[in-house]
Amino acid sequence: MSRKFPYGVITGNAVIEIFEYAKENLFSIPAVNVVGSNSINAAMETAASMNSPIIIQLSNGGAIFNAGKSLSNISQIASIKGSIACAMHIHELARLYKSTVILHTDHCYKKNLQWIDGLIRANEYYYKKFGKTLFSSHMLDLSKEPLEDNIKICKKYFNIMNKCQITIEVELGVTGGEEDGTDNTNIDNKKLYTQPEEVSYAYDNLGSISKNFIIAASFGNVHGVYKPGNVILRPEILENTQKYIKNKFNTKKNPVFLVFHGGSGSSEEEIKKSINYGVIKINIDTDLQYSFTCGVRNYMEKYKEYLNKQIGNPTGEYVPNKKFYDPRIWLREGELSFKMKLQKYFKLMNNVNTL
Numbered sequence: 001m002s003r004k005f006p007y008g009v010i011t012g013n014a015v016i017e018i019f020e021y022a023k024e025n026l027f028s029i030p031a032v033n034v035v036g037s038n039s040i041n042a043a044m045e046t047a048a049s050m051n052s053p054i055i056i057q058l059s060n061g062g063a064i065f066n067a068g069k070s071l072s073n074i075s076q077i078a079s080i081k082g083s084i085a086c087a088m089h090i091h092e093l094a095r096l097y098k099s100t101v102i103l104h105t106d107h108c109y110k111k112n113l114q115w116i117d118g119l120i121r122a123n124e125y126y127y128k129k130f131g132k133t134l135f136s137s138h139m140l141d142l143s144k145e146p147l148e149d150n151i152k153i154c155k156k157y158f159n160i161m162n163k164c165q166i167t168i169e170v171e172l173g174v175t176g177g178e179e180d181g182t183d184n185t186n187i188d189n190k191k192l193y194t195q196p197e198e199v200s201y202a203y204d205n206l207g208s209i210s211k212n213f214i215i216a217a218s219f220g221n222v223h224g225v226y227k228p229g230n231v232i233l234r235p236e237i238l239e240n241t242q243k244y245i246k247n248k249f250n251t252k253k254n255p256v257f258l259v260f261h262g263g264s265g266s267s268e269e270e271i272k273k274s275i276n277y278g279v280i281k282i283n284i285d286t287d288l289q290y291s292f293t294c295g296v297r298n299y300m301e302k303y304k305e306y307l308n309k310q311i312g313n314p315t316g317e318y319v320p321n322k323k324f325y326d327p328r329i330w331l332r333e334g335e336l337s338f339k340m341k342l343q344k345y346f347k348l349m350n351n352v353n354t355l
């Protein structure tokens with residue numbers, strides 16, 4: 001059987017080729033936030049089980065956690081090294097898992113730009129040495145800046161990244177909710193809905209450099225999962241945006257590669273609609289965090305009497321409990337629960353056997 005895309009980490013123009021393939025075939029790729037080898041391996045295992053591409057991404061905080069919480073992050077050193085370590089883990093193992101991975105970094109705010117500076121240096125080094133960058137793509141989130149400043153800084157970075165064909169993700173409007181220490185829960189409601197003119201401005205400017213860019217435009221989406229009715233998604237904003245740009249630049253249908261942040265807790269209908277309007281990447285973090293924890297919690301509850309002491313359980317006063325408290329046992333339960341939830345999202349995104 002021939003595969004459309006190889007196993008391993010996808011870099012260069014092949015990244016946009018996968019997105020193009022997804023857009024044409026009306027599926028989306030889950031972008032999964034990872035924090036260490038448990039979530040990284042579970043993500044690769046799930047992608048292989050679905051025979052479908054996955055995006056594995058690190059937030060700044062996730063990268064720091066991967067490096068280790070005791071380290072100082074002065075000059076973004078822990079987030080740079082934690083990201084590189086994660087990337088090397090995935091480069092080493094993705095093919096062995098038989099998974100096809102787009103390796104990405106999530107929101108980088110203006111105050112953290114040194115993080116991306118460090119990763120660009122690492123990418124350039126690997127590109128020169130092996131003809132392949134470490135990361136497939138990076139996101140810059142300057143959505144708190146005025147639009148012109150946002151795009152100006154993104155263009156500067158995109159010009160540099162484009163020299164080794166790295167894809168850029170930019171954010172327009174603001175994703176509501178709270179993630180990774182950035183709290184947008186009380187943001188002005190207007191900012192939660194991006195205007196077609198703003199996307200058009202970004203499309204025009206970034207397109208002058210290369211086609212390797214994707215845009216997170218807000219349509220009422222938020223990070224996190226809240227009480228039903230609190231989040232009002234308006235996917236028609238995405239539809240209007242695509243139509244506006246198609247007419248203005250005389251392109252084919254759905255010209256923009258769109259990203260849906262805060263996908264956790266979304267309905268099948270919302271996901272389906274957004275895919276129809278050109279969303280090729282849907283970020284899933286909160287639901288997977290919860291699933292991992294549920295797997296561990298269920299195990300702890302089930303084996304409570306085997307975990308209270310090292311020796312002695314209901315089967316005997318002096319029976320050792322080592323095989324119950326070995327962290328490999330309960331961490332694996334977290335991984336399996338994470339995998340089950342993620343498989344559901346692959347199905348919701350119509351991304352099954354797409355490779």
Ligand SMILES: [Zn+2]
Pocket residue numbers: 107175179223261262283
């Ligand atoms: Zn996000």
